[in-house]
Structures are given as C-alpha cells and as structure tokens.
Amino acid sequence: MSEAVARPTLEAVAARAGVSRATVSRVVNGEAGVREALAAKVRRAVEELGYVPNRAARSLVTRRHDAVAVVIAEPETRVFADPFFALQLRGISKELTAHDVQLVLLLTEGRADHARVGRYLSGGHVDGALVFSLHLDDPLPGLVQGAGVPTVFGGRPGWAGGADARYVDCDNRGGARAAVRHLAGLGRTRIAHITGALDQTSAVDRLEGFRDVLPSPDARLVAEGDFSPAGGELAMRHLLDRCPDLDAVFAANDLSAAGALRVLRAAGRRVPDDVAVVGFDDMLPVAEQADPPLTTVRQDIEEMGRLMAAMLLRGRPRGSGRHPETDDADETASVVLPTELVRRESA
Amino acid sequence: MSEAVARPTLEAVAARAGVSRATVSRVVNGEAGVREALAAKVRRAVEELGYVPNRAARSLVTRRHDAVAVVIAEPETRVFADPFFALQLRGISKELTAHDVQLVLLLTEGRADHARVGRYLSGGHVDGALVFSLHLDDPLPGLVQGAGVPTVFGGRPGWAGGADARYVDCDNRGGARAAVRHLAGLGRTRIAHITGALDQTSAVDRLEGFRDVLPSPDARLVAEGDFSPAGGELAMRHLLDRCPDLDAVFAANDLSAAGALRVLRAAGRRVPDDVAVVGFDDMLPVAEQADPPLTTVRQDIEEMGRLMAAMLLRGRPRGSGRHPETDDADETASVVLPTELVRRESA
Numbered sequence: 001m002s003e004a005v006a007r008p009t010l011e012a013v014a015a016r017a018g019v020s021r022a023t024v025s026r027v028v029n030g031e032a033g034v035r036e037a038l039a040a041k042v043r044r045a046v047e048e049l050g051y052v053p054n055r056a057a058r059s060l061v062t063r064r065h066d067a068v069a070v071v072i073a074e075p076e077t078r079v080f081a082d083p084f085f086a087l088q089l090r091g092i093s094k095e096l097t098a099h100d101v102q103l104v105l106l107l108t109e110g111r112a113d114h115a116r117v118g119r120y121l122s123g124g125h126v127d128g129a130l131v132f133s134l135h136l137d138d139p140l141p142g143l144v145q146g147a148g149v150p151t152v153f154g155g156r157p158g159w160a161g162g163a164d165a166r167y168v169d170c171d172n173r174g175g176a177r178a179a180v181r182h183l184a185g186l187g188r189t190r191i192a193h194i195t196g197a198l199d200q201t202s203a204v205d206r207l208e209g210f211r212d213v214l215p216s217p218d219a220r221l222v223a224e225g226d227f228s229p230a231g232g233e234l235a236m237r238h239l240l241d242r243c244p245d246l247d248a249v250f251a252a253n254d255l256s257a258a259g260a261l262r263v264l265r266a267a268g269r270r271v272p273d274d275v276a277v278v279g280f281d282d283m284l285p286v287a288e289q290a291d292p293p294l295t296t297v298r299q300d301i302e303e304m305g306r307l308m309a310a311m312l313l314r315g316r317p318r319g320s321g322r323h324p325e326t327d328d329a330d331e332t333a334s335v336v337l338p339t340e341l342v343r344r345e346s347a
Numbered sequence: 348m349s350e351a352v353a354r355p356t357l358e359a360v361a362a363r364a365g366v367s368r369a370t371v372s373r374v375v376n377g378e379a380g381v382r383e384a385l386a387a388k389v390r391r392a393v394e395e396l397g398y399v400p401n402r403a404a405r406s407l408v409t410r411r412h413d414a415v416a417v418v419i420a421e422p423e424t425r426v427f428a429d430p431f432f433a434l435q436l437r438g439i440s441k442e443l444t445a446h447d448v449q450l451v452l453l454l455t456e457g458r459a460d461h462a463r464v465g466r467y468l469s470g471g472h473v474d475g476a477l478v479f480s481l482h483l484d485d486p487l488p489g490l491v492q493g494a495g496v497p498t499v500f501g502g503r504p505g506w507a508g509g510a511d512a513r514y515v516d517c518d519n520r521g522g523a524r525a526a527v528r529h530l531a532g533l534g535r536t537r538i539a540h541i542t543g544a545l546d547q548t549s550a551v552d553r554l555e556g557f558r559d560v561l562p563s564p565d566a567r568l569v570a571e572g573d574f575s576p577a578g579g580e581l582a583m584r585h586l587l588d589r590c591p592d593l594d595a596v597f598a599a600n601d602l603s604a605a606g607a608l609r610v611l612r613a614a615g616r617r618v619p620d621d622v623a624v625v626g627f628d629d630m631l632p633v634a635e636q637a638d639p640p641l642t643t644v645r646q647d648i649e650e651m652g653r654l655m656a657a658m659l660l661r662g663r664p665r666g667s668g669r670h671p672e673t674d675d676a677d678e679t680a681s682v683v684l685p686t687e688l689v690r691r692e693s694a
Contacts, residue, residue, distance in 0.1 A: 017649045028494075028497075039493065065467075066467075070533055076450075089427070093423045093454055093455075100463060103423075103453070104452070104467070106451060123412065123415075123472075145390070147375075212657055
C-alpha cells in the first residue's frame with residue numbers, strides 16, 4: 001500500500017502538449033478562451049500522463065469537495081414517482097446552491113446497490129451526506145456511518161445505534177393525533193387507519209398517534225399500506241371488506257388517501273357524508289386536486305430538506321471562512337418540525 | 348503546489364484508535380461486524396488524522412471510481428416535472444447498475460451553477476459523464492470537455508466544436524416528417540406547428556422535418572413553444588388567434604400537445620374532427636391519457652438512456668477486465684435511433 005503517490009505535474013502536461021502552464025490550467029479548470037485545437041492537445045497530454053487536476057489533490061488533503069451527497073433509500077423509479085422526494089430535494093438544492101455546494105444525488109435500483117453507495121461515500125468525493133426514507137432493516141445507516149462522512153438523516157432514526165444520529169423530522173405522532181381527533185370531533189365512531197410502510201419510523205409514529213386517541217381500536221380497522229396510491233387502494237378494499245360500517249379513514253399520507261378515495265367512490269360511498277377521509281403531508285397538487293379536495297395534516301417537506309442541508313453545512317470542518325456559526329452546538333441539534341391540520345372537503 | 352502528498356496511513360489510524368488494522372479496514376470499508384464503540388473510535392481517529400481510505404488513493408492513481416455523472420442541463424424543478432428525464436434516467440440507471448457503476452446525478456438550480464458542475468467533473472470523482480438537454484448557448488459542453496472526462500451526450504450536439512462529440516439521439520427530423528405527412532394524408536391543408544425550445548437541436552430538427560413536408564408554410568402557422576404544457580397552451584392560443592381556420596397541429600412533444608388539446612377544447616374545437624393533433628415522444632401515460640388519446644411519434648427514451656450509458660462504459664480505459672469489447676470502435680460511434688408514428692384518436 002503506497003501512501004505517498006507521486007503524480008505527474010502541471011508542468012509535465014504543459015511540456016507534453018507544447019503549451020504554457022496557464023493554458024493547461026485554463027483547460028483543466030474548464031475556463032473559456034482556449035482554442036479547441038490547443039485544448040484537445042492538452043486533454044490528450046492529460047490523458048496520456050494520467051494527470052489529476054490540482055483541485056482533486058487539494059481536496060484529498062483538505063477533505064473539502066464542496067459537494068454533498070443525497071441518498072434516498074428507494075429505487076430510482078420511486079424517487080421519480082413520489083413527489084415527496086422532489087419537494088425535499090427542492091429544499092436541499094436551494095440551500096446547497098446558496099452556499100455554492102454541489103448536490104450529488106446517488107441513485108440506485110434498490111437495496112442491493114447500497115453497498116456501492118457506501119463505497120462512493122467512503123471514496124472521498126463528498127463533504128457529507130443527507131440520507132432519507134430509511135427502512136428499519138436497511139444496512140445503509142451502518143454503511144453511511146462507516147464511511148466516516150458527516151451525515152444528517154431525514155426522519156427519526158429507528159435503527160440500533162442511531163441514538164446519536166442528527167436528523168430532521170416532523171411531529172408525525174402529534175399530527176396523527178390531530179387528524180384522528182378531528183375525525184372523532186365530527187362524531188365518527190368507526191375510524192380506520194391506512195398505515196404507511198411499517199418498516200419506516202414515520203409510519204410507526206403515525207400509527208402510534210392514531211392509537212394515542214383510540215387506545216383500543218377494532219384491529220380490523222387498521223390496514224397496512226406502503227405510502228403509495230396502489231397501497232392505499234388495496235388497504236381501502238380490505239377495510240371495506242372487513243368493516244363495511246366504517247365511517248372515517250385516516251390515511252398515513254396523501255398519496256394513499258388518494259387511492260382510498262378512488263376505492264370509496266367506486267364502492268358508492270360518498271365522501272365525507274358516508275366516510276370522512278384525512279391524509280398526511282399536504283402534498284400539492286395531490287391534496288388539492290383530490291376528489292373531493294383532501295383534509296390533511298400539513299408538514300413542510302421542502303423546509304425539512306432545507307434544514308437538513310443547513311444543518312450539515314453548519315457542521316462542516318472549520319476554516320472555510322464561510323460558516324462562522326460552526327461552533328454553535330445548538331444549531332446542529334436534531335429538529336422536529338410542527339404539523340398542522342388543513343381542512344378541505346373530505347373531512 | 349505540492350504534487351506528491353504524504354498521507355496518514357491505515358497503521359497510524361489503528362494506533363491512534365487502539366485497534367487492529369483489520370478493524371480500521373472494516374470500518375472504513377463500511378463492513379459489518381464492528382461494535383459501535385470501536386467503530387466510533389476509528390471514525391474519530393480517521394477524522395483527527397485526516398485519513399483517506401485507500402480506495403480514494405487508488406482511484407486517484409487508476410482514475411477508476413466506478414461512478415458516472417449524469418448532468419441534465421435544466422433546473423432540478425424541471426428535471427422532476429418532466430417525465431422525459433425520469434425515463435432517460437431509468438435506462439441509464441439499469442445499465443450502470445448492471446455493471447455495478449454508481450449513478451451520480453448532479454442537480455442544479457440553473458445555468459449559473461454549471462461552472463460548479465464543471466469543477467466537480469474535473470475533481471476526479473467520476474469515470475465519465477452523460478450530459479443531456481443541452482441548450483445552444485450553454486457553457487456546459489466546453490466545461491465538460493475541459494474536465495477531461497469521457498462524455499456521451501444525449502441529443503445531437505449543436506455547439507461549435509461539437510463535431511467529434513459522441514452522442515445518442517433519435518431521428519427527430521424523420522419523425523417530424525412522418526407526423527406532418529400523416530396530417531396531410533388526412534386531407535388537412537392548414538397544418539400548424541408548435542415548436543420545442545429552439546435553442547435545442549431536437550426542436551430545430553423537428554421544425555426542419557415540418558418544413559421538409561411543407562416547404563413554404565404560412566409563417567403564422569408556426570408558433571414557438573418550450574416543450575412544456577404551459578408553453579403548448581400559450582402557443583395554441585396564439586395560433587388560434589392568428590389562424591382561426593387551422594385544421595391540424597403538429598406539436599414538438601406530447602407535453603405541449605397536451606397543453607394544446609386543453610386550449611382547443613376550451614375554444615370549442617373538436618379533436619380530431621375540427622383540428623387533428625399529433626405529438627412527439629409517445630410519453631406514457633401523457634399520450635394515452637390525453638383527451639382524446641394522442642397520435643404521436645414514438646421514440647424509445649429509456650433505450651436512449653441505456654445506450655448512452657453502454658457507450659460510455661465501453662469507452663472506459665482498458666484493463667478493467669469487464670469490457671472486452673473496448674477496442675471495437677464501431678460500438679462507441681454515435682447512434683441515431685429510428686422513430687415510429689403511433690396512431691390513436693387525435694389524428
């Protein structure tokens with residue numbers, strides 16, 4: 001294992017290409033003003049000598065890459081199908097861009113690729129990582145911690161050893177309580193719950209909130225979903241089969257509530273007259289364009305993304321000169337954002 | 348400028364943490380089986396010494412990172428709003444994953460961030476780049492070429508010096524000809540065109556195809572769009588104002604065709620009876636769920652993404668042992684895929 005690596009110099013590239021050092025520097029730094037023929041010579045010399053621009057060498061020493069990785073523990077098909085992730089990325093992108101830090105989104109086909117994500121994080125390519133949509137049996141938290149890069153998680157950590165992890169979440173349990181209390185306040189007595197994916201803490205916490213208000217629900221009134229519209233449809237069909245007398249549904253997110261609304265309409269149930277429905281997220285335009293428009297629990301998804309990025313940037317190594325607040329421990333503590341019931345027509 | 352950098356060794360980290368080399372190795376490589384207390388000690392020593400795992404050092408020498416950057420020259424809001432990009436990424440992700448190469452999506456807020464993207468590409472973090480949705484006055488091609496990483500472009504290069512660039516495209520001009528010929532074959536004589544963003548070669552080529560069939564169109568029958576539904580709506584309103592007697596529209600993509608359909612319906616025009624409409628892309632579910640379902644020109648967007656990734660991987664430096672076809676020059680040549688008219692109800 002060679003620990004000190006002698007690398008070809010900028011001068012060597014200039015000599016090989018027959019151009020000045022300044023020209024090589026402009027080409028490798030992506031600056032304009034070099035004729036294409038010269039630039040091609042430089043690139044050829046760079047390639048032949050295996051020259052690595054100085055920025056990479058410097059970043060190896062300083063461990064500063066001005067880049068942050070985002071890892072969403074879902075297949076890329078889901079990342080692009082669920083607007084939740086686009087919203088969270090919007091907040092992250094705005095905050096990183098404001099600090100001229102590159103957002104590096106690591107996409108996968110699924111969990112089998114997470115070891116490779118861990119290798120990339122270990123490889124010295126980013127200053128930190130933002131990781132969200134974790135599932136409880138996922139090896140990703142261990143891989144991320146093993147990679148030794150500063151990390152902020154989206155959502156309360158649920159894995160062993162996650163107690164010290166920094167995270168941003170919303171008050172899932174309190175929001176769920178507000179939803180179920182609202183339904184009970186409407187006089188509904190047979191209130192069902194379509195859960196999220198129960199290997200995620202957000203789903204577990206919303207189920208707990210449901211149980212806080214209804215400590216001994218009829219077990220048949222709880223059906224497992226997975227935060228998707230299809231999962232909401234399937235769960236709603238099961239609920240109607242098992243409990244045809246239900247008069248309200250709290251769905252763990254707006255997408256599954258939208259699926260439930262479709263099944264209720266197909267079954268001839270009027271919403272909210274026969275069955276009142278409350279979602280979670282206040283995901284626009286899903287909630288507004290639902291039929292009828294959805295009463296839901298609002299969380300500020302974009303702000304959660306922004307906060308995750310801000311927390312990570314504040315935790316960067318000192319000496320950047322751009323984050324004087326680095327030492328303020330309070331500003332890097334985990335954050336749980338409040339939620340708020342938004343009334344529309346479905347309940 | 349120091350070109351040979353002495354870095355702390357694995358042994359130094361082990362000594363600092365008071366653990367074995369094997370333990371350090373397991374932690375930095377993200378492997379399981381190390382107690383959290385020990386792993387924490389190792390991470391602290393890694394941090395204090397500024398140790399860089401050997402993988403990073405090795406990749407600096409070999410220039411192999413088993414990672415490929417994807418750069419879409421659009422703001423991230425557009426990347427997540429237009430399903431075209433999700434489809435292209437799906438093809439890219441499948442191909443890269445099949446070769447255990449990490450997909451690194453570099454997101455931006457807009458063109459002002461492209462210099463930073465160029466720096467990341469120059470920084471020795473990826474083996475190559477896939478770049479698409481370029482606009483003609485974008486500095487990105489120059490930045491990418493200056494970065495010296497192998498690159499495959501999506502869409503025919505339109506910038507100066509792009510003649511040698513490798514790319515994957517579809518037959519935009521031939522597809523447009525097929526669309527307009529189909530409308531003419533239906534007996535339509537006042538055929539309008541809603542263009543795409545005319546700073547992109549795909550839009551220019553489709554306009555050329557329209558002109559191939561109708562060499563001297565009434566200039567008022569061509570309205571500029573931008574590939575978005577809102578752009579299609581605006582262009583359709585202009586067309587109806589200027590040419591109320593139009594009897595057909597060829598829109599440069601399905602999203603703008605969907606916008607045009609909404610405006611035609613609001614104006615009381617029956618499709619296809621009064622106005623026949625053809626789109627481009629065959630983007631599902633946009634085309635199928637349009638009202639009426641859209642006749643369009645099909646291109647295989649996912650396959651284009653897959654081919655871009657395959658072409659880049661085949662062009663990687665030799666010696667990987669995984670791409671024996673590296674030397675086959677034909678397999679790294681640019682590709683233009685055929686298009687096909689798909690008839691539904693709108694024309």
